[in-house]
Amino acid sequence: MARSLTRRVVPLAATLIAVSFLTFLLTSLLPGDPAVQILGPQGATPEAVARVRADLHLDDPLLVRYARWVGDVAQGDLGRSYRTGQEVRDAIGERLPVTLEIGGMAIVFALLGAIPLGMLSAYRAGGGVDRAVTGTSFALLAVPSFMMAIVLILVFAEQLGWAPATGWVRLSDDVGDNLRGAVLPALSISIGELAVYTRLLRSDTIATLQEDYISLARAKGMPTFWILLRHALRPSSFSLLTVVGLQIGAIMSGSVLIETLFALPGVGRLLVDSIYQRDLVMVQGIALVVAVSYVVVNFAVDIVYTYLDPRIRRGRAAARA
Amino acid sequence: MRRPSFPAVGGAPLLVATDVRTWFDTPRGTLRAVDSVSLRLERGRTLGIVGESGSGKTVLARSLLNLVFSRNAQQDGSVRYRGVELRGRSVRDMTHVWGQELAMVFQDPMTSLNPTLKIGEQLKESLWYHLGLRRHALHDTSVNLLRSVGIPEPERRMRDYPHALSGGMRQRVTIAIALACGPQLLVADEPTTALDVTVQRQILDLLQTQQRERSMGMILVTHDLGVVAGRTDEIAVMYAGHIVEQAPTRTLFHQRRHPYTDGLLRSIPRLANEPHTELAAIPGRPPDLIELGPGCPFAPRCPRATPVCLDVRPGLEQVGTGHAVACFNPVESIVRVAS
Amino acid sequence: MAVPLLEPEAHAEGGALGTIGPGAVPAGPRSRRRGHGPLFWAAVVWLLLVAFCALFATWLPVPDPNAPNVIDKLSMPTWDHPLGTDGLGRETLSRLVHGARVSLVVSLTAVSVGMVVGGLLGMVAGFFRGWFEAALMAVINVILAFPGLVLLLVLLAYVGQSLGVISLTIGFLSIPVYTRVARANTLAVAQREFVMAAHTMGASRARLLFREIAPNVVLPVAAFGLVAMGVVIVLEGALAFLGLSVEAPASTWGGMIAEGKRHLSTAPQVALVPSAAMFLTVLSLNFVGDALRRKFDVREANL
Numbered sequence: 001m002a003r004s005l006t007r008r009v010v011p012l013a014a015t016l017i018a019v020s021f022l023t024f025l026l027t028s029l030l031p032g033d034p035a036v037q038i039l040g041p042q043g044a045t046p047e048a049v050a051r052v053r054a055d056l057h058l059d060d061p062l063l064v065r066y067a068r069w070v071g072d073v074a075q076g077d078l079g080r081s082y083r084t085g086q087e088v089r090d091a092i093g094e095r096l097p098v099t100l101e102i103g104g105m106a107i108v109f110a111l112l113g114a115i116p117l118g119m120l121s122a123y124r125a126g127g128g129v130d131r132a133v134t135g136t137s138f139a140l141l142a143v144p145s146f147m148m149a150i151v152l153i154l155v156f157a158e159q160l161g162w163a164p165a166t167g168w169v170r171l172s173d174d175v176g177d178n179l180r181g182a183v184l185p186a187l188s189i190s191i192g193e194l195a196v197y198t199r200l201l202r203s204d205t206i207a208t209l210q211e212d213y214i215s216l217a218r219a220k221g222m223p224t225f226w227i228l229l230r231h232a233l234r235p236s237s238f239s240l241l242t243v244v245g246l247q248i249g250a251i252m253s254g255s256v257l258i259e260t261l262f263a264l265p266g267v268g269r270l271l272v273d274s275i276y277q278r279d280l281v282m283v284q285g286i287a288l289v290v291a292v293s294y295v296v297v298n299f300a301v302d303i304v305y306t307y308l309d310p311r312i313r314r315g316r317a318a319a320r321a
Numbered sequence: 322m323r324r325p326s327f328p329a330v331g332g333a334p335l336l337v338a339t340d341v342r343t344w345f346d347t348p349r350g351t352l353r354a355v356d357s358v359s360l361r362l363e364r365g366r367t368l369g370i371v372g373e374s375g376s377g378k379t380v381l382a383r384s385l386l387n388l389v390f391s392r393n394a395q396q397d398g399s400v401r402y403r404g405v406e407l408r409g410r411s412v413r414d415m416t417h418v419w420g421q422e423l424a425m426v427f428q429d430p431m432t433s434l435n436p437t438l439k440i441g442e443q444l445k446e447s448l449w450y451h452l453g454l455r456r457h458a459l460h461d462t463s464v465n466l467l468r469s470v471g472i473p474e475p476e477r478r479m480r481d482y483p484h485a486l487s488g489g490m491r492q493r494v495t496i497a498i499a500l501a502c503g504p505q506l507l508v509a510d511e512p513t514t515a516l517d518v519t520v521q522r523q524i525l526d527l528l529q530t531q532q533r534e535r536s537m538g539m540i541l542v543t544h545d546l547g548v549v550a551g552r553t554d555e556i557a558v559m560y561a562g563h564i565v566e567q568a569p570t571r572t573l574f575h576q577r578r579h580p581y582t583d584g585l586l587r588s589i590p591r592l593a594n595e596p597h598t599e600l601a602a603i604p605g606r607p608p609d610l611i612e613l614g615p616g617c618p619f620a621p622r623c624p625r626a627t628p629v630c631l632d633v634r635p636g637l638e639q640v641g642t643g644h645a646v647a648c649f650n651p652v653e654s655i656v657r658v659a660s
Numbered sequence: 661m662a663v664p665l666l667e668p669e670a671h672a673e674g675g676a677l678g679t680i681g682p683g684a685v686p687a688g689p690r691s692r693r694r695g696h697g698p699l700f701w702a703a704v705v706w707l708l709l710v711a712f713c714a715l716f717a718t719w720l721p722v723p724d725p726n727a728p729n730v731i732d733k734l735s736m737p738t739w740d741h742p743l744g745t746d747g748l749g750r751e752t753l754s755r756l757v758h759g760a761r762v763s764l765v766v767s768l769t770a771v772s773v774g775m776v777v778g779g780l781l782g783m784v785a786g787f788f789r790g791w792f793e794a795a796l797m798a799v800i801n802v803i804l805a806f807p808g809l810v811l812l813l814v815l816l817a818y819v820g821q822s823l824g825v826i827s828l829t830i831g832f833l834s835i836p837v838y839t840r841v842a843r844a845n846t847l848a849v850a851q852r853e854f855v856m857a858a859h860t861m862g863a864s865r866a867r868l869l870f871r872e873i874a875p876n877v878v879l880p881v882a883a884f885g886l887v888a889m890g891v892v893i894v895l896e897g898a899l900a901f902l903g904l905s906v907e908a909p910a911s912t913w914g915g916m917i918a919e920g921k922r923h924l925s926t927a928p929q930v931a932l933v934p935s936a937a938m939f940l941t942v943l944s945l946n947f948v949g950d951a952l953r954r955k956f957d958v959r960e961a962n963l
Contacts, residue, residue, distance in 0.1 A: 221420030
């Protein structure tokens, strides 16, 4: 058990290190002096700049700065924002829930729609329902999230006034307003996701329904919905799971657009703003969080795989033996 | 639960199939998997359906149980179970018949069990759904079922996944699942083909025992004459979608009339033969079920074919008690073959 | 941003017994031999139209896309301005036509870079295996884990917002995908009998790679590339939204949509017209790419 754990953890750690180092490297390429940014055009006298640079150790060689940063991170310190002085940890902590809430809702909506639609069109493949669903999914694949957002804003915010086009209310302040503000952004993302998930699920389900154990379940007299949900869903979810995993990983970095469109205080916008304002410490922190989430999600997906197909569990055990 | 109500079990035949036809539309033409098959099975009796691969026997097995769902299938004929017509019933209605009245055991136990569900779960679900058993009763009944099909340590097995069991064990499980709700008719499609020879006999014995204990009707579908030899009351020989001969078992083995049956029986190698005796195989290959001619499907390979055989299809004709043959030039029943 | 994934086409014909339900697609004589329907040709026509506009934009009889005309701003389609005007009075149709150039250039460049580099790397990795493959896959993993946005933003800040930078960066970021696709296909094809046959006949490894394997890997990768073009066009649109695409006043479809958002309540057509153009283009690319992929799949099945 220990051996397999280390075997998994080492490449993960390596990836994290590679990513964070690359980020360090890249951000150091950015033109413009962070010290100047912090002090502003008036305060950027040569002495002040030199002082700030010394404070922030900006003149140290790259590797030294990186090593220092890693050391800090190991103690849970992600540094202080060059721009606001706020702890990076706190800044991210404030905004992460927003991004996660929108992204999470999007995925949940998409799955709630994709599972019945995908399975139903697979069950009656070639029929009316299937053709409608497949055609619509195909068309939806061509609609990017920002386009969907515009259409949704046009219809629901401008014309019908059901939900706001911008602005965010924290969950802790008012659940109703929070949800109303989250619906449109989440929908913009989820409709596109829905199309992808439905196609994947349909594809895999059609293949699964050819299996003998499905015929046996039929011959047992089990009702259709039971066969679909209990027998067919699990084996058909592999591709879907992989993609959902990728999407979750992409929530962090991909949320920029939606957050910009809807003026949401999320992690994505923070990232872009930070790069513009040369708030390198913040960029490092966010990049790390993104990489960590990617890695964690991959790990979780692997675990869910073994839950979906017990044979994989056994395969691993056999490999270990 | 809208169950079609069945008349009390009396002396009426369990299953009467009349003129069953299952054809498939394919890009190349119409595939006649089952063509005008009529059968009859009494309660407590075993019918063997023998045919080589491609003879349509699996499609026949499924057609009898109304388990053919392909959109390209044209289905015709009547299948009456305990007097009630099954053809044309909705899937909804049939879910109350499958499992409780009709059961099927499939060929490959590796693929007929869901790899992602535990044995116990797969066994319990029909008991739960059809018989309404819960908790202790559900668990105990399931364990007893596993025990009755000869699975050691049934409690433990309930928690296993199918891949943890050997092929023979898995087949026992599928038999347990089939029998769980006490069906009256069991169709076993090549139940032993995918198993080791040593295990085959055990499984067949198991099926026979269960059938006797429960007084079920059983249909054994197989390509192996050895399987049906001592275990069936009656045999129907199938070729290219047609029944070519039908007789009580002893009669078939001792007094077969159809040239195909004759060929099959002759092709069984005998220990008493001299070493290096040539295998008496039937020349030629099974026909393409799409391009069947108007005449007897076996005619191209038949040593006794006459010109009329190629043009006209022979129908089943009685040639003895319970013995019917579809042939214009049947074999004379003098040769006794030790079975 | 949703990436349209190419999952294997679900051939729902089933065995003779079909699926458990009323299910399988009718496998009548028509479906195998079906030529390309009217939708396919409509998509092709649209794509050709877009390409035409992109190529000949400067010679087409449309007004200057960057000429503001404050009097006529935000107008609905009229005879003078068939698709209306935007917030600064610039003509939408003209901007659309010029914008096609940007979209096409970016998508073609990015996809070509990705396909050529990624395809070659993937083929080599899949064919030669060994340490090269292991190392390559590790690098790929890092690229995938890396927030691409950061790379993009940094490069843009460093080099400036030019079409070239955007195209090449997107191309670079898409290499991992093509590498995976090419490698998977190479692995599959290398097992095929005709390759082994050539090998036993003494073909050199290079010859095997280029004469036997490459042609069979190129096709699925290319079909994928067509769909990927649509993804890149969308990506450019997204970047324009963030103000990261080619600088104004140059017209790009994404930029037009972004501008249009401001006038959504008063003149929605400013955003909707370029949206429609982008949607149709991506849809057509998906359609054609999908149809071609299915064609090659059938050939695969017959092998």
